[in-house]
Amino acid sequence: MFYLWRRSQVPLKQPIKISRIDNLIIFLVCILISIISSYKQLLISPLNIAVIFSWLLTFTEILISSGILILVSKSENPTISSRQIFLIITLLLAAQSTKLAFASTISPLSIIIPPALIISQGMGSITALAWVSIASLSWPDPAIALNNNLFFILLVCSSVVSLLGGRIRSRAQLLQLSIFVPIGSFLSQWILIGKDKISPINKQDFVLTNGDITSDSFLLAIVMLFTILFIPIFESIFGLLTKARLLELADKEKPLIRRLSLEAPGTFEHTLLICGLAEEASRMIGGDIDLIKTGALYHDVGKLHAPNWFIENQDGSRNPHDELDDPIKSAKVLQAHVDEGLKFARKNRLPKLIANFIPEHQGTLKMGYFFQKAKEKNLDINECHFRYKGPIPQSKETAILMLADGCEAALRAMHINASDKEALETISNIIYSRQKDGQLDDSNLSKGEIFLIKRAFLNVWKRIRHRRIQYPTSKNNTFS
Numbered sequence: 039m040f041y042l043w044r045r046s047q048v049p050l051k052q053p054i055k056i057s058r059i060d061n062l063i064i065f066l067v068c069i070l071i072s073i074i075s076s077y078k079q080l081l082i083s084p085l086n087i088a089v090i091f092s093w094l095l096t097f098t099e100i101l102i103s104s105g106i107l108i109l110v111s112k113s114e115n116p117t118i119s120s121r122q123i124f125l126i127i128t129l130l131l132a133a134q135s136t137k138l139a140f141a142s143t144i145s146p147l148s149i150i151i152p153p154a155l156i157i158s159q160g161m162g163s164i165t166a167l168a169w170v171s172i173a174s175l176s177w178p179d180p181a182i183a184l185n186n187n188l189f190f191i192l193l194v195c196s197s198v199v200s201l202l203g204g205r206i207r208s209r210a211q212l213l214q215l216s217i218f219v220p221i222g223s224f225l226s227q228w229i230l231i232g233k234d235k236i237s238p239i240n241k242q243d244f245v246l247t248n249g250d251i252t253s254d255s256f257l258l259a260i261v262m263l264f265t266i267l268f269i270p271i272f273e274s275i276f277g278l279l280t281k282a283r284l285l286e287l288a289d290k291e292k293p294l295i296r297r298l299s300l301e302a303p304g305t306f307e308h309t310l311l312i313c314g315l316a317e318e319a320s321r322m323i324g325g326d327i328d329l330i331k332t333g334a335l336y337h338d339v340g341k342l343h344a345p346n347w348f349i350e351n352q353d354g355s356r357n358p359h360d361e362l363d364d365p366i367k368s369a370k371v372l373q374a375h376v377d378e379g380l381k382f383a384r385k386n387r388l389p390k391l392i393a394n395f396i397p398e399h400q401g402t403l404k405m406g407y408f409f410q411k412a413k414e415k416n417l418d419i420n421e422c423h424f425r426y427k428g429p430i431p432q433s434k435e436t437a438i439l440m441l442a443d444g445c446e447a448a449l450r451a452m453h454i455n456a457s458d459k460e461a462l463e464t465i466s467n468i469i470y471s472r473q474k475d476g477q478l479d480d481s482n483l484s485k486g487e488i489f490l491i492k493r494a495f496l497n498v499w500k501r502i503r504h505r506r507i508q509y510p511t512s513k514n515n516t517f518s
């Protein structure tokens with residue numbers, strides 16, 4: 039009872055598995071960051087207990103902050119890999135080393151804002167904000183005192199980049215950000231820092247004598263532009279899945295999707311309808327719409343290995359399964375659409391989060407039709423041979439896709455005059471059967487969310503029904 043109550047209250051997160059060696063490397067890098075960020079305090083002479091104590095305090099503070107940063111990134115991205123954690127702390131190490139070497143010559147804006155952009159794009163805004171707070175608060179060289187106004191500008195600019203970076207949906211918007219942030223930082227530095235020194239009347243003089251504000255902002259723009267250029271490289275090395283990459287993958291002109299539309303048109307139509315169902319459900323529960331849309335597009339690409347073995351691609355004349363007349367072999371063909379799909383994903387370098395949709399949309403569902411056939415033939419066969427290999431959905435998004443996949447054919451087959459109540463009943467029955475089978479156990483979907491998903495599917499069905507209604511047209515009324 040306690041377990042059920044807890045599940046209904048707080049979504050359970052699957053703990054990520056990081057190997058011991060990776061943990062050790064990450065820990066050692068955190069130690070290195072702490073040493074770099076604090077060792078200069080020990081160089082102050084004379085060395086006494088108070089100095090050592092203050093060094094120890096800074097060292098521990100940085101070490102704990104790095105640990106908190108990793109925890110924040112794990113809680114924002116439950117599926118984060120050790121490579122991605124490594125990227126976050128390596129960027130922190132790079133920022134601290136740059137500060138140590140160039141703090142007096144390079145503006146802190148150019149050191150902190152570009153990494154914040156990479157982290158917000160790849161790992162989300164909250165992780166980026168946590169990174170920014172650590173990177174802007176700890177300065178390795180105690181001799182360098184940051185101007186209060188500059189610190190304020192740094193915090194505002196890097197927070198804006200962190201918040202917007204996580205939402206940006208195209209490379210063009212990234213480009214705009216890399217131009218407007220340096221302009222904004224230039225104006226704010228001019229108002230808050232430059233104004234004290236320069237008479238606002240003599241602007242010409244300002245540009246000449248305070249070249250550092252201009253050149254700092256120019257440098258920031260250049261570093262940000264370079265960061266944008268390198269983001270695709272970070273995506274492939276560290277397996278980052280940015281919004282821009284998701285939308286690129288969702289392009290229907292991508293070769294794999296194009297092949298699906300040409301070689302398996304039935305599966306392609308099924309995929310488009312599922313995209314609609316899954317998108318609406320994801321919007322209702324506040325899930326990641328771009329992720330689910332792209333995942334839905336690729337979920338059945340494995341059917342390309344033998345399109346006509348799947349009912350949606352048969353024109354009604356011939357069913358190869360009837361000719362085969364072997365339920366066990368037919369079940370293997372069905373399982374092959376998952377295995378082949380994963381091969382296609384590897385070949386086309388699909389990100390792991392997208393590839394996960396391929397096995398998880400089928401989970402460990404039973405291939406009921408062929409299992410029934412085997413039973414009719416009195417074959418002595420275990421039920422497990424007629425179940426997909428899984429795993430069951432590990433996220434809300436893949437679970438929604440499984441439910442959409444189950445409901446799609448039933449909703450499409452419903453009579454045009456069927457009532458909303460009948461449609462909702464059909465949806466509820468399908469979802470309940472998946473729930474009872476334990477397919478949603480690892481997905482973290484709450485009862486409330488499942489209720490919302492049912493309503494979302496019903497809304498989409500209403501739209502489809504509306505589309506199928508024939509409008510009366512006449513010779514005189516063909517304009518609308």
Ligand SMILES: [Fe+2]
Nearest residue numbers: 337338399400
């Ligand atoms: Fe499938």
Ligand SMILES: [Fe+2]
Nearest residue numbers: 308337338443
């Ligand atoms: Fe499907």
